[in-house]
Amino acid sequence: MNAIEINNLCKSYPLFSMDNLSVNFKKGYITGLIGPNGVGKSTLIKMILGMITPDAGTIRILGNSMPEQEVDIKQRISIVSDDCFFYEHLTIKETGKMIAPFYSHWNDQKFKSFLEQFQLSPSKRVQDLSKGMKIKLALAIALSHEAELLIMDEPTSGLDPVFRREMLDLLADMMQNDNHSILFSTHITTDLDRIADYTAFIHNGRLIFNEAKDEVLERYAIVKGEMQLLDTDIRKEFVGLRETSVGFEGMVDNRSRAQELFGSHALLEQPTLEDIMYYTAKGVSVHA
Numbered sequence: 400m401n402a403i404e405i406n407n408l409c410k411s412y413p414l415f416s417m418d419n420l421s422v423n424f425k426k427g428y429i430t431g432l433i434g435p436n437g438v439g440k441s442t443l444i445k446m447i448l449g450m451i452t453p454d455a456g457t458i459r460i461l462g463n464s465m466p467e468q469e470v471d472i473k474q475r476i477s478i479v480s481d482d483c484f485f486y487e488h489l490t491i492k493e494t495g496k497m498i499a500p501f502y503s504h505w506n507d508q509k510f511k512s513f514l515e516q517f518q519l520s521p522s523k524r525v526q527d528l529s530k531g532m533k534i535k536l537a538l539a540i541a542l543s544h545e546a547e548l549l550i551m552d553e554p555t556s557g558l559d560p561v562f563r564r565e566m567l568d569l570l571a572d573m574m575q576n577d578n579h580s581i582l583f584s585t586h587i588t589t590d591l592d593r594i595a596d597y598t599a600f601i602h603n604g605r606l607i608f609n610e611a612k613d614e615v616l617e618r619y620a621i622v623k624g625e626m627q628l629l630d631t632d633i634r635k636e637f638v639g640l641r642e643t644s645v646g647f648e649g650m651v652d653n654r655s656r657a658q659e660l661f662g663s664h665a666l667l668e669q670p671t672l673e674d675i676m677y678y679t680a681k682g683v684s685v686h687a
C-alpha cells in the first residue's frame with residue numbers, strides 16, 4: 400500500500416524540467432527525499448500539496464486524487480516546511496485557535512503539550528519567532544490533528560542539533576503507529592541515517608532510486624585504488640570518480656561487480672547517503 404503515488408509527472412520552467420517522474424512512497428514508513436540544490440525536491444513536494452500545478456501527470460495521496468479530492472486529503476495530512484505561512488501579528492495561542500476549526504480531529508490538549516515540550520510560549524507573537532521556532536510551531540500544529548501522512552520540506556535546516564535530535568525521536572515515536580507515513584525532504588542526510596526506512600534520490604528532475612535505505616547503502620560502494628587500475632572501460636563502471644596524483648576514489652552502484660573487477664587490488668568501503676549524493680551529482684569528471 401502506498402501513501403503517495405505519482406505517475407508521469409511533468410513540470411517545466413525555463414531552466415528546469417521534470418519529465419514523466421513516477422514514484423510511490425510507501426505507507427507505514429519514513430521515506431527520505433534527497434538530492435542536491437535545485438534538482439526539483441521542493442517542486443515535487445509543492446505539486447504533491449497542490450501548491451504548484453503540474454503540466455501533466457497524476458498524484459494520488461492516501462488513495463485519493465489530487466487536486467480533485469484535495470479537501471479530504473488535507474484533513475489527513477500535515478505539512479512542515481520553512482515557508483509554512485502564519486499570520487505574523489497573531490500569538491501562538493491565537494494561531495492554534497485560528498487553525499483548529501479547519502481540522503475535524505484537532506486535539507487542543509496535544510497542541511498545548513507540544514508547545515510546552517518545544518518551549519514555545521503561547522503569548523509570543525509569530526513575528527517575534529526565530530526561523531527554528533516557526534518550524535517548531537509548524538511541527539506542533541502538524542502533530543496535533545491526527546494526520547496519517549506528514550510531509551516535511553527541509554524541516555531541520557533551521558533547527559539546533561538538540562531540537563533536531565528531539566524532533567527525529569518524535570517522528571520515530573509517531574511511526575510506532577502503523578497507520579502513519581512520513582515523506583521527509585532534506586539536505587542533512589545524517590538525519591535520514593537515523594530514521595529513514597526508504598530513500599528516494601532525485602537528480603535533475605529524474606528519480607535515480609527509491610529503495611530501502613539499507614539496501615541502497617549495501618548496493619553502492621566506494622572504491623579506492625591506484626591509477627593504473629583505471630582504463631577507459633573501467634572508468635565507465637563508475638557513477639562518480641575523483642582522481643588525484645596518487646590514486647582514485649570513486650563510487651559504483653554495484654558492489655558485487657566491483658568486487659569481481661578489482662578483487663583485492665582496490666579497497667571497497669560502504670558509502671554514506673552523502674557520498675551517494677556527491678558522486679552522483681559530480682559524475683565521472685571530478686578531479687581533486
Ligand SMILES: Nc1ncnc2c1ncn2[C@@H]1O[C@H](COP(=O)(O)OP(=O)(O)OP(=O)(O)O)[C@@H](O)[C@H]1O
Pocket residue numbers: 412413414415434435436437438439440441442443
Ligand atoms: N517559479 C519558478 N520559476 C522558474 N524556475 C523555478 C521556479 N521554481 C523553481 N524553479 C527552478 O526549478 C528548479 C528546481 O527547484 P526546486 O526548488 O524544486 O529545487 P530543490 O531540489 O528543492 O532545491 P533546494 O534543495 O535548493 O531547495 C531550480 O532550478 C529552480 O530555479
